[in-house]
Amino acid sequence: MQEFIYYNPNGLDFPISEEILVTTNLKEIENKSFLISNTNEINSELTAREIDFYIKNSQDTISQKIQNVSKLYEIAATKYDFSQDISYDQEVSNQLLLVTNQKEQYDEFISCIDSKDFELFHINEDIIKSIDGHIGNLTVVVDDEGKDVKLQVSQIVWYNAKIEGMKQSGCFDPNTLTLSEVLKTIKENINSYSYKKITTYDKTICQYDSRREVICSKCEEVCPSVAITKDDETKTLTFSQIDCHGCGGCISVCPSGALEYTPTSRESIYEISLFYKETHPLIIPSKMNIENLDIELKENILPFAIDGEKFLDETMLLTIAQSSSSQIIFYTDFISKGTGDAIRILNDIYQAKYGKDAIIVASNKEELIEAINEVSFIETSYFNFNQSGLKKREVFSQRLQKIVGDENLGEVKTGEHVHYGLVNVDANKCTLCLVCVGACNVDALQADAKDNTLRLNPSLCTSCGYCEVSCPESDCLTIDRDVIKLEPMWFKENILAQDTLFACVECGKEFATTKSVQKIASIMAPIFASDPVKERSLYCCADCKPKIMMQNYYDKKIQGDTNAR
Known part of the structure; x- marks a missing residue:
């Protein structure tokens, strides 16, 4: 069975690897499934849109194209193999809450639905006190003439929804989407809503979990939904995968690497980056529309497709840059807080060492054209090593150390989020x-x-x-x-x-640092000044201290009994 398939009704004007099944007729592959395809018209585990984008726009030679098309399939397969975004299903009933204060909006909505499709409730937004839960299990607390009443619904349609409503999964605003889009979505969700696990969490290196004071909670601060919540009393984080938008913003601001992005982890980035040696990586988030993007990709530019646009941190970006020995082009119309800091830090480092930016950001077609013309290889910047099992900071340390070498390149400032x-x-x-x-x-x-x-x-x-x-x-x-x-x-x-170790004055065993013993003695000596044995105990190890204290007690008791006689 072939895992890779390429479909184009017009065929291809150059040959590609025999490992890739090429077809011009969808009927030939009816009822068949594949691992990687170039289009969502084919039943496949992963659709790699970047393949057609590369074929249509690349200025590579025919031999380079043949190699790079195969490489793009292998890259997509590697991404699939390392992905940990497990799918889950959530039961969603037909219980629907409509929130609007305007009769015209209510009438419009009612006229567009079949009463058999939903068990409909309607309230004005003025009486909403709180919303909790997630799609399929939403709890809305309303004020009913001074009493709190809970409504249990599966989905909410809220005209001009307030921020607190849109943070929950299962809440839709017809003024953000069209009413027809909202109706289509809420119908499709009933009995068939699925979501994926986007993040994994290692609390052992988290800078928030179980600490006595709030030191860090950047992930919760940047989360646009209620997917990450914190409890400052217990110093614990809670993750709701069903409410996660999948943007990855929390990953890029996590200082220790306690959070991982399951669709494309740091290990996945490393394995994928190995395919980009001696190429110019063009990072393209899935949200960017490249199907109709007509642009000349000069030789050696290879697309680097990613899912969320916000998860890339300084370690991932440096891994890609050093593996390719090239500047990186990042084509995105939005830069997250963490990724923005990471890009500036790396650019400052590369300017200090190589006199060039590490990452060139392009937010539109015009800027992308400029970036394509500007991008270049950076001599002596190639570096790679087996980083498996290392933490985020350890990987960045080794990679940065290679750049610095024996030089003194000054210093760079980090920032608000990194x-x-x-x-x-x-x-x-x-x-x-x-x-x-x-x-x-x-x-x-x-x-x-x-x-x-x-x-x-x-x-x-x-x-x-x-x-x-x-x-x-x-x-x-x-x-x-x-x-x-x-x-x-x-x-x-x-x-x-x-410091040196202090030797017990009784047995000579070293048991603590000299400074710690001297500090405790300086505090306690005035209190024990009237009792030489207690004072001496300050300089004894844990074994000798009780011995001399008990002996002193015994000696005093015997002395007291003798006097009594």
Whole structure:
């Protein structure tokens, strides 16, 4: 069975690989399914629109086209293989709520529906107090003459809907879509609504989960729906996949990489980027209309199709840039907050090293033409390594280290939505209690028992600040925020503080750092000044401390009994 198929009623004017079935007649493949096709007219797991776009517009030679068409099919197959966007079904009943204050809108809606299609409820928006849930299970709380009444419905049609309504899945506004489009959608949803899992979440490296203070909740801030909600009391995040729009904006602002985009994960981006060596990647989100885009793609430009337009972060973009050894063209009419910061950071880095931008953004046809003429390869920028199993920051660190090498290229500022930073420690105040190490879940801060040091790898730091609020010493730990230093020491473990181990005055066993013992002794010694044994216990290990205290108690008791006689 062939997995790849190409359909065009006019055929092709050049040959392509035998691995791809070419047909000019849809009847020849009736009742057959394929893995990858170039059109949604064919039953396939994935439609790769970029194939026709490339064939129609590319200025590559015939031999290059033959190779690149096969490559585009392989890229689509790789994307499919690494995709984790599992599909789910949600039961949707015919219970429908119509929200409008105007009789004309009500009459218009009623005239367009069959009463048998829906169990219809109607209310004015003035009495709505809250909406909760998701399509198929929506709870609307209304004010009924001073009493709260709950309405359970599956879908809502709301004329001039307020923001809180449109954040829920299952709410539709005929003034945003047309009424006919809304009616078509809500009918199709009944008994056949499906959605996909768009994000995965690793709370072990999340900068919000289970922390004593709110350090980060960027994902919740940028989410346009109620797909991500937070509880500042318990410091937990909740993800509603059914309410997710699939934009991926949360991925690009997640500092640690705790969130992954299931349609195209970081691992998927890496595997796909391997196909782009010595080509100019042209990133095209699925929302961009390329079917009717007539434009000359100069030689070596290869489309890089993605789903959501907002999920690309600095690690993914740098992976594509280094794998291709080229500038990247990003054709999109919208740049998310996180991706925007990532592009600026990478462009600043590439300007410092190569004198060129890493990513050229084009938001319309005219800008795309300019970008196509401008895009070029960047000599010595190629770099690749097996990044499987590494965290987001670890991958970016290794890739950036290759750019910096032994040079000092200055520094770049990060930004409002993508953060890097440098931890500073006052070595005279640090007792090496290692609370900061425990607070860091991205391994930027480490303790080395071999030489009793506190160490920092600046390139891994997310500048979250949790180590700063956790440090028990006053003015001991501070952070220089939103900076990346393009110098070799940025990628190495720097010693922030060091101490010797203190030996127990009783048994000689080393049990704590000298500074920590001295600090506790300075606090407690005045309290124990009248009792030499208690004072001595401050310098004892955990085994000897109770021994000398119990011996002292016993000796005093015996002494007291003797006096009694």
